[in-house]
Amino acid sequence: MTTGRMSRRECLSAAVMVPIAAMTATATITGSAQAAKNNMNGSTIGKITKFSPRLDAILDVSTPIEVIASDIQWSEGPVWVKNGNFLLFSDPPANIMRKWTPDAGVSIFLKPSGHAEPIPAGQFREPGSNGMKVGPDGKVWFADSGTRAIMKVDPVTRQRSVVVDNYKGKRFNSPNDLFFSKSGAVYFTDPPYGLTNLDESDIKEMNYNGVFRLSPDGRLDLIEAGLSRPNGLALSPDETKLYVSNSDRASPNIWVYSLDSNGLPTSRTLLRNFRKEYFDQGLAGLPDGMNIDKQGNLFASAPGGIYIFAPDGECLGLISGNPGQPLSNCCFGEKGQTLFISASHNVVRVRTKTFG
Known part of the structure; x- marks a missing residue:
């Protein structure tokens, strides 16, 4: 999503080992990117x-929103890797996964992060990795828009493998985000954002944009086929609720699914519709990535920034970037009281009172 009211996505016209040329050298940093590396200089954006x-028990409104990385084409899918003490984040259109540490700043972790280069002409808008989570095996699992699969990468060796790339023989569209249950099951979304022409793409094999659940035993269930643009998702701590965002300006919603004991949905209710914020107030962004703290407070991207919802659904506050700057996704990291946010061309962090 870029500046203004429209999202960036609207404006842009069985494990198999995959060899990669992982880049370990620190990226060249000059000009404004140097300020991103020297992130302790106090550069901040936005407001709370x-x-x-x-909200007072979760976040102090005077807390600065600190820039830690800049000069990114479009930041997405941050994840904190505790075993290594570093942050990874995606740049899907640039086909790069980057790494950040407090001492070394930003470096390239994987390039390409998704589809092998050269990219086939006219097929992909976003060929790289997108949302990421650390799996129960210690590897970083990620939604790969270009490879059109759920992948995982060893954070030490950087060796990648395919987890799943099809449902009933049909290739996924372009997986976008994922979330793990305590059992090791992974929920993920599969909109068409990575594909040129989206739903009209010549290589799109499915006639829907799904939400899936992959069980630890390998069973893959399609749990929702009725959303136009499923995107971010998160589980409540007790795993009775699954939150899913729909990044469609015609229906910019966040939904809540009630789950049974098998982790499958039984019903859904609307948490919030953001047409007013998007159309009437002209706020940047659409419902996108999300995360949740240990108390069940939801941190969800939507027009205007990251909204904080209590478990009972009350909207408590908003973390916003600069005017016209959408915030796309977030994760908790460091010692659990830092919220990292992908913020268009930046990555930022906010200290919280709550633990994630």
Whole structure:
């Protein structure tokens, strides 16, 4: 998503080992990117707005939103790798996965992060990795828009493998984000964002954009086929609720699915519709990535920034970037009280009172 009211996505016209040329050297950093590396210089963006006194237990509105990385084509899918003490984040259109540490700043972790180069002409808008999570095996699992698969990468060796790339013989569209349950099952979304011409892509094999659940035993279930643009998702700590965003300006919604004991949905309710924020207020972005803290507070991207919802659904506050700057996704990291946010051409961090 870029500046203004439209999202960036609207504006842009069985494990198999995959060899990669992983780049380990620190990226060349000059000009404004040097400021991103020297992130302790106090460079900040945006503001925090309180809608309810309940926010005070989660976040202080005076907390700075600190820039830690800049000069990114489009930042996405941050994940904190505890065994290594570093942050990874994606740049899907650039086909790069980057690494950040407090001491060394930004470097390239994988290039390409998704589809092998050269990219086939006219097929992909976003050939790289997108959302990421650390799996129960210690590897970083990620939604790969270009390879059109759920992948995982060893954070030490950088060796990649395919987890799953099809449903009933049909290739996924372009997996976008994922979230693990305590059992090791992984939920993921599969919109068409990575494909040129989206739903009209010549290489799109499915006639829907799905939400899936992959069980530890390898069973793959299609749990939702009725959303136009499924995107970010998160589980409540007790795993009775699955939150899913729909990044469609015609229906910019966040949905809540009630789950049974098998982790499958039984019903859904609307958490919030963001047409007012998008159309009437002209706020940048659409419902996108999300994460959740240990108390069940939801941190969800939507028009205007990252909204904080209590478990009962009350909207408590908003973390926003600069005017016209959409925030796309977030994760908790460091000692659990830092929220890292992908913020268009930046990555930022905010200190929290809550633990994630």
